[in-house]
Amino acid sequence: MAGPIKTIGFIGIGNMGWPMAANLVKAGFAVTVCDARPGHAAKFAAEAGGTAATDPVAAAKGMDCVVTIVPTSKQVGEVTAQIAPVLAAGALVIDMTSGQPGKTREIAAELTARGVAMIDAPVSGGVPRAKTGELAIMVGGADADLDRAEPVLKAMGTSIHRCGGIGAGQAMKALNNLVSAGGFLMGIEALLIGQRFGLDAGKMVDVLNASSGMTNSSQKKFKQYVLNRQFDDGFGLELMVKDLGIALEVGRDTNTPT
Incomplete structure (x- = not known):
């Protein structure tokens, strides 16, 4: 059984992702961030802590967990295709994108074939509640994976709802x-x-x-x-x-x- 999550690669530090990643740093996780905008990850590391990576592969390599929060499921698929070869067996991907359930199921199946688990965990509450760590989080996935993800999710939200299998949160x-x-x-x-x-x-x-x-x-x-x-x-x-x-x-x- 995979152990507790200590290291997190966080991909996508936009309006929501920035404060969410910052709360993970505050909670004591070792967080490595990356973003499509040049210099944005370095700015985050300087202001909020954690480590900056120049690309998703560098952010994900060797991590216990990878969090993705990007605009679309298409982009999630592109990111997971890049990082899958460097994810260790037993790693957990938490997709917090407001994405397409069907596409997410496809991505999860591809990762499962590599020994990597995935859950979906989109959020509600906007930037103010992202900053205070009081988001509502709707999660979908296997119970064992949700149990493992819970400490990570609780660092970002106070209302966590298990909605069913993969894609149900989205x-x-x-x-x-x-x-x-x-x-x-x-x-x-x-x-x-x-x-x-x-x-x-x-x-x-x-x-x-x-x-x-x-x-x-x-x-x-x-x-x-x-x-x-x-x-x-x-x-x-x-x-x-x-x-x-x-x-x-x-x-x-x-x-x-x-």
């Missing part, structure tokens, strides 16, 4: 974002209608948050990022569109009209 994340996007869109439509009627938008948000119309968006987005015209909550529209596409894909794969 399916749950996509469906969560489907619900989130629906609430956001309906809320924005209501604010627009209300403003045209003559209601104050800020007062509307206050009423929604004291009533049955309360949503995550009304609590954490409308005043903070929309009404002040900042629009910079750290989660780009293109990523939400991607996640909604994955939710529709899950619907098609389950023969659910979408």
